[in-house]
Amino acid sequence: MNKWHRIKMLHCFLTTAVVTGCASTQVSLETDFPSPLVEKQSTRIAFIINESLTDFVHTETVEKGGDFVIEVGSAQRGLFERLAAGLFSNHTFFNSIGDQSISSLAIEPEIRELQFATPDQTRTDYYEVWMRYDFKLYDLERNLTSTWSIPAYGKANKNNHTGKRDGLEAAALSACRDVMAVFSIRFSSEQLISDWLNLDSPTTQDGSE
Template identity: 85%
Template structure:
């Protein structure tokens, strides 16, 4: 191999390194979740899994950190299917609250916000992901009655993962599990939810036929 060939190869190597360094970090959650081990609710519930939830993608450019694309939407259907199978004994899925076949109290989850941090930004050992879920609670006539907001948090130690993609994926997964944990444990205790569940069996006035 002559000198010029070597220089050319060195150039190619450097260019490849620069291109890899500039590439965006793409995180995609495609995983399964456990089913919660809690007492099942007997009230029939309709779960609205719409496109804004399943297509949720967070894009951010971090100074000196590159572009980040975090696709958490891809895991939401699996998340809510598992959650519902453990928490509700009678549930149905719909894609829109406008579906005329909905004949039960309806819950429409949505991700309102996602933030993340890398160890380089926080000078810690952790990748962190924060998400804010919003659950719209509808009555039997599909009127919005209230909104339940749940913040979720997940972190992953950089020493347990190889690179930004793995670390952020683990942190996002932990945040998804966190929202499932909070939802399944607090569902039966949350006053807002208790009031909403009462809408399934309206009080019949005395003397009413």
């Protein structure tokens, strides 16, 4: 190996190191979710999965940490399809609450915010992701009646993952599973939901008790 060749290799090594060090961390959730093992609800429900949910991307620049792009939107359709399949015996999906063919109670999930932390920031061993979901509840006339908020949290031990991308992906996945778990367990006991489901009962529709 001549001297010129060695200099070229060193240059290549340093360039790679600098480029890798400054590159952004791109996290994308492409995974399958399990269906919840709970008693199915018989009420007919319309799930509204709109573009703002499926296109949700969180971008943030962390001082001395670079740029982070966390795409959780791509996993949302699969998440809610699995959730609905486990929780409701009669459900349909729509892209917008404006769809005239919706004839049942409708629920529209929305990611209101996402925050994350890396082990470098918190000086712990964990990647962490916090998400807040808002579930907008619509009556039979597609009027917004109330909003059910669910905070979700996921973390991943840095020792189980190779790098920031893998760690944040695992933490975000854990947060998504967390929201599914809370939704499926609390759906049958939450007062807000009971009141909303009552809007579908025949007595309420007739206006008589």
